Amino acid sequence: MSISSQEICILPNKNNLALLQTNGMPGNLYNICSNLPATPTRLERLLRDRELRKYSKCLNDCEAELPSSTQDCFSPDLETSTCWFNDEELLEPVSASRSLNDDGERLDFRASKQRLLVVANRLPVSAVRHGEDSWQLEMSVGGLVTALLGVKEFDTRWIGWAGVNVPDEIGQKALAKALDEKRCIPVFLDEEVVHQYYNGYCNNILWPLFHYIGLPQEDRLATTRSFQSQFDAYKKANQLFADVVNEHYEEGDVVWCHDYHLMFLPKCLKERNSKMKVGWFLHTPFPSSEIHRMLPSRLELLRSVLAADLVGFHTYDYARHFVSACTRILGLEGTPEGVEDQGKLTRIAAFPVGIDSERFIKALELPEVQDHMKVLKQRFAGRKVMLGVDRLDMIKGIPQKILAFEKFLEENPNWRNKVVLLQIAVPTRTDVPEYQKLTSQVHEIVGRINGRFGSLTAVPIHHLDRSLDFHELCALYAVTDVALVTSLRDGMNLVSYEYVACQESKKGVLILSEFAGAAQSLGAGAILVNPWNVTEVASSIGYALNMPADEREKRHHHNFKHVISHTAQEWAATFVSELNVTIVEAQLRTRQIPPPLPIEVAVDRYSCSNNRLLILGFNATLTEPVDTLGRKDSQINEWEPKLRPDLQEPLRKLCDDPKTTVLILSGSARNVLDDNFSDYNLWLAAENGMFLRVTTGDWMTTMPENLSMEWVDSVKNVFEYFTDRTPRSQFEVRETSLIWNYKYSDVEFGRLQARDLLQHLWTGPISNASLDVVQGRRSVEVRSVAVTKGAAIDRILGEIVHNKGMKEPIDYVLCIGHFLTKDEDIYTFFEPELPSEVPASVRPQVPTQVRTSTAGSRAALLLKRNSMSAVEQNKSYSIDGDTLHLMVTDRISFQEGSSVLDLQANDYFSCSVARKRSNSRYRLQSSDEVVTLLRELADHR
Numbered sequence: 001m002s003i004s005s006q007e008i009c010i011l012p013n014k015n016n017l018a019l020l021q022t023n024g025m026p027g028n029l030y031n032i033c034s035n036l037p038a039t040p041t042r043l044e045r046l047l048r049d050r051e052l053r054k055y056s057k058c059l060n061d062c063e064a065e066l067p068s069s070t071q072d073c074f075s076p077d078l079e080t081s082t083c084w085f086n087d088e089e090l091l092e093p094v095s096a097s098r099s100l101n102d103d104g105e106r107l108d109f110r111a112s113k114q115r116l117l118v119v120a121n122r123l124p125v126s127a128v129r130h131g132e133d134s135w136q137l138e139m140s141v142g143g144l145v146t147a148l149l150g151v152k153e154f155d156t157r158w159i160g161w162a163g164v165n166v167p168d169e170i171g172q173k174a175l176a177k178a179l180d181e182k183r184c185i186p187v188f189l190d191e192e193v194v195h196q197y198y199n200g201y202c203n204n205i206l207w208p209l210f211h212y213i214g215l216p217q218e219d220r221l222a223t224t225r226s227f228q229s230q231f232d233a234y235k236k237a238n239q240l241f242a243d244v245v246n247e248h249y250e251e252g253d254v255v256w257c258h259d260y261h262l263m264f265l266p267k268c269l270k271e272r273n274s275k276m277k278v279g280w281f282l283h284t285p286f287p288s289s290e291i292h293r294m295l296p297s298r299l300e301l302l303r304s305v306l307a308a309d310l311v312g313f314h315t316y317d318y319a320r321h322f323v324s325a326c327t328r329i330l331g332l333e334g335t336p337e338g339v340e341d342q343g344k345l346t347r348i349a350a351f352p353v354g355i356d357s358e359r360f361i362k363a364l365e366l367p368e369v370q371d372h373m374k375v376l377k378q379r380f381a382g383r384k385v386m387l388g389v390d391r392l393d394m395i396k397g398i399p400q401k402i403l404a405f406e407k408f409l410e411e412n413p414n415w416r417n418k419v420v421l422l423q424i425a426v427p428t429r430t431d432v433p434e435y436q437k438l439t440s441q442v443h444e445i446v447g448r449i450n451g452r453f454g455s456l457t458a459v460p461i462h463h464l465d466r467s468l469d470f471h472e473l474c475a476l477y478a479v480t481d482v483a484l485v486t487s488l489r490d491g492m493n494l495v496s497y498e499y500v501a502c503q504e505s506k507k508g509v510l511i512l513s514e515f516a517g518a519a520q521s522l523g524a525g526a527i528l529v530n531p532w533n534v535t536e537v538a539s540s541i542g543y544a545l546n547m548p549a550d551e552r553e554k555r556h557h558h559n560f561k562h563v564i565s566h567t568a569q570e571w572a573a574t575f576v577s578e579l580n581v582t583i584v585e586a587q588l589r590t591r592q593i594p595p596p597l598p599i600e601v602a603v604d605r606y607s608c609s610n611n612r613l614l615i616l617g618f619n620a621t622l623t624e625p626v627d628t629l630g631r632k633d634s635q636i637n638e639w640e641p642k643l644r645p646d647l648q649e650p651l652r653k654l655c656d657d658p659k660t661t662v663l664i665l666s667g668s669a670r671n672v673l674d675d676n677f678s679d680y681n682l683w684l685a686a687e688n689g690m691f692l693r694v695t696t697g698d699w700m701t702t703m704p705e706n707l708s709m710e711w712v713d714s715v716k717n718v719f720e721y722f723t724d725r726t727p728r729s730q731f732e733v734r735e736t737s738l739i740w741n742y743k744y745s746d747v748e749f750g751r752l753q754a755r756d757l758l759q760h761l762w763t764g765p766i767s768n769a770s771l772d773v774v775q776g777r778r779s780v781e782v783r784s785v786a787v788t789k790g791a792a793i794d795r796i797l798g799e800i801v802h803n804k805g806m807k808e809p810i811d812y813v814l815c816i817g818h819f820l821t822k823d824e825d826i827y828t829f830f831e832p833e834l835p836s837e838v839p840a841s842v843r844p845q846v847p848t849q850v851r852t853s854t855a856g857s858r859a860a861l862l863l864k865r866n867s868m869s870a871v872e873q874n875k876s877y878s879i880d881g882d883t884l885h886l887m888v889t890d891r892i893s894f895q896e897g898s899s900v901l902d903l904q905a906n907d908y909f910s911c912s913v914a915r916k917r918s919n920s921r922y923r924l925q926s927s928d929e930v931v932t933l934l935r936e937l938a939d940h941r
């Protein structure tokens with residue numbers, strides 16, 4: 001067969017090949033291409049990845065059909081790579097993705113597969129020892145193994161625990177060698193660690209909690225006492241996993257950590273190598289933050305997971321719960337993208353797992369499976385068969401299922417000899433007491449019901465306490481009439497997927513718990529039930545058994561389509577692709593994060609200068625950070641920001657230094673600045689610079705004359721409405737702006753209300769006004785477009801220069817603040833490297849490194865040192881109540897060769913405080929660092 005077959009896929013020709021290559025594909029698909037013409041959006045990148053995956057799969061499919069003679073002509077070294085496990089053998093060779101172009105030239109598209117290190121507590125095989133250095137490997141059972149066995153697109157190695165204690169070196173070496181053939185790498189855990197980490201912390205604490213069973217109740221004191229040692233063992237075990245990963249890691253590898261056993265792993269890995277690409281996926285539900293809050297180690301676990309680049313869950317609900325836990329418990333910012341902490345974004349998303357459906361569908365044709373099917377059909381001839389396949393775990397709701405079946409038999413005597421329930425209950429975690437109790441409980445119920453409804457020749461429930469092999473399982477899935485999945489909570493539940501995959505001919509009915517993740521994907525075709533409602537489950541059994549063929553067909557068709565298109569391969573490829581994209585995005589984003597302020601340099605330049613200007617923001621710069629988590633009732637009274645007590649002394653020293661001018665530039669109202677700074681010798685600029693005073697003088701306004709404030713009343717109405725409806729929110733009416741603040745309210749409710757409030761504003765009072773709506777972290781502010789700190793600064797400077805009678809140009813500027821983006825124009829105002837827009841005719845002559853103004857409105861900066869009268873001539877005053885109005889016009893005459901600002905590039909320090917992204921040159925993490933900085937400056941006169 002020729003491979004140019006267009007029905008199968010679009011094969012590369014010279015043109016689209018060129019396109020792939022210019023995009024850096026596929027050879028360097030996962031490396032950042034610094035010379036990309038334009039940065040594609042995430043969607044574009046993901047779509048491109050998806051296309052490439054389809055494309056590469058297509059090439060593989062085409063190749064599988066190549067005549068051997070065609071295959072032979074490819075170079076043999078391309079054939080050596082091996083791929084991930086297949087069903088029985090675990091390993092199979094992988095072929096290269098190759099093709100011919102239109103001109104018959106051979107193209108090799110098998111980009112070397114990306115190396116993937118899968119790290120999970122359990123390896124896909126469990127080891128059984130047969131002698132000092134002899135091991136037998138058996139497949140492990142569980143959804144995680146099933147899901148990951150379907151992953152074939154990568155050059156994968158699996159790192160995990162082999163489920164056995166191997167204390168001796170000979171045994172360890174022999175096991176490592178046996179596993180190596182299966183591309184598995186063991187992590188050796190000693191018995192005590194396993195007991196405390198796996199049986200204890202993982203399966204007795206995290207597992208029940210994540211499935212809403214809560215923390216152990218019975219022996220509360222013992223659990224409380226052992227909690228810390230179990231958590232210590234958990235961390236130790238995670239570190240052991242990290243050590244093995246580090247040993248095998250190669251640059252560029254993707255490290256994919258799995259499940260609740262390894263929540264600490266992302267942190268361990270990133271601490272050692274921050275460049276490692278780390279993803280973490282949870283196979284269980286992530287519960288509501290109200291449940292997660294109960295965990296004594298709640299903070300540490302969340303923080304460790306957030307060290308990953310990408311965090312994945314089966315469903316949107318679990319992802320939502322996780323984000324909510326991070327906002328409520330850690331006080332971090334949840335965004336549609338994920339969770340942000342100090343500028344670092346951890347992407348959070350849903351990636352519903354699937355199965356390798358083809359494996360199941362093909363297996364049905366195998367003679368062994370056909371034989372099993374025949375035996376089963378004969379064995380249960382004349383009866384309908386219902387199937388349950390679960391690990392014997394309390395989350396699976398096996399007792400509830402059996403009780404519902406009992407109720408059905410009770411209420412439907414006509415069905416008593418006509419239906420049977422086959423329940424496969426695979427023993428699991430048998431060392432944990434809760435699981436041992438469950439086994440006896442289930443046996444007891446089954447015995448009672450069989451005694452009640454059984455006869456000499458038949459029983460209604462066939463209960464098996466063991467696992468089945470793959471062929472037996474497929475046969476069971478194929479011949480049964482109804483599958484009954486009644487999990488009380490379940491991350492996904494792959495049994496339901498497998499059942500659907502095997503029912504193409506019989507079109508059996510799936511009864512599925514609404515508390516399984518699978519309900520979100522198979523809910524349309526399944527009968528959804530609340531497993532706690534035994535009556536509902538019993539009647540659903542009746543409905544399923546009596547369902548007409550056409551309805552069964554429709555329902556099955558719906559689900560079958562989903563199962564064959566949402567496969568394990570697709571799941572893994574999407575996750576890894578998203579992880580790669582996330583890394584690219586993070587690198588693009590870090591470009592917007594300024595570097596930390598080099599405090600020593602800032603201090604050094606300060607001490608070398610003669611006329612310094614310090615511009616300090618107030619809120620979150622000179623105040624204590626708001627502790628959103630430890631909100632105490634008393635704090636609600638502290639709406640007004642307060643200067644940090646530890647800043648009083650350094651600030652006083654700075655203000656009293658004749659070589660230093662301090663300007664507090666804040667959005668706050670005048671009275672707030674008066675209350676905090678009246679005793680200092682400095683300048684106050686309130687309401688974003690619209691009001692100005694030196695503390696020895698009166699307030700004056702720098703407001704532009706034509707500033708319209710007609711909108712205030714209508715915006716006030718909207719703010720009042722939302723304040724009434726949002727507990728602990730508050731609004732403030734300033735003279736030039738209105739601000740609604742919800743920093744003490746419930747974060748999520750506050751954010752919802754803010755969204756709603758914006759809608760009201762945009763569609764109502766401000767729709768035609770020349771206003772800006774500025775969204776802060778926990779606030780919404782409305783102000784006139786003309787009101788910004790950068791717009792006010794030239795007028796302020798003019799007044800300061802004049803008032804102080806400065807004889808020397810300002811040769812050092814430090815401008816620090818937790819400013820809104822709108823106000824960051826203050827940083828650019830002083831930026832020496834910006835091109836000048838001042839007309840050449842009026843531009844003064846300045847040394848080359850010295851800044852020149854960027855706009856005519858910055859005229860005050862360019863005042864001739866000795867002609868302060870120029871300011872005088874262009875200034876007018878008027879008095880309105882207690883406010884002195886200061887009007888500075890731009891009609892200032894310049895003289896060549898001098899300036900009030902003689903600022904070299906390295907004497908200018910713009911610095912954002914506690915902002916994730918900023919246009920400032922530098923950043924400080926919090927006001928604590930501001931304290932350090934100001935103390936240092938104060939000590940250098």
Ligand SMILES: O=P(O)(O)OC[C@H]1O[C@H](O[C@H]2O[C@H](CO)[C@@H](O)[C@H](O)[C@H]2O)[C@H](O)[C@@H](O)[C@@H]1O
Pocket residue numbers: 122141142143144145147259283284353428429490491492493494
């Ligand atoms: O290895 P064990 O401790 O005996 O437990 C077996 C596995 O159980 C859990 O599986 C989950 O993963 C499935 C696939 O994503 C999902 O469908 C199911 O709902 C989950 O319960 C556990 O998360 C795994 O770590 C265990 O290996």
Ligand SMILES: O=c1ccn([C@@H]2O[C@H](COP(=O)(O)OP(=O)(O)O)[C@@H](O)[C@H]2O)c(=O)[nH]1
Pocket residue numbers: 141142143144146389390391424426466467468469470473492493494495496498
């Ligand atoms: O005798 C058995 C019973 C179950 N399974 C497999 O165990 C997995 C169970 O996954 P599921 O997601 O339903 O639940 P989990 O056990 O992971 O909680 C499925 O892939 C089953 O095919 C198996 O291999 N042999």
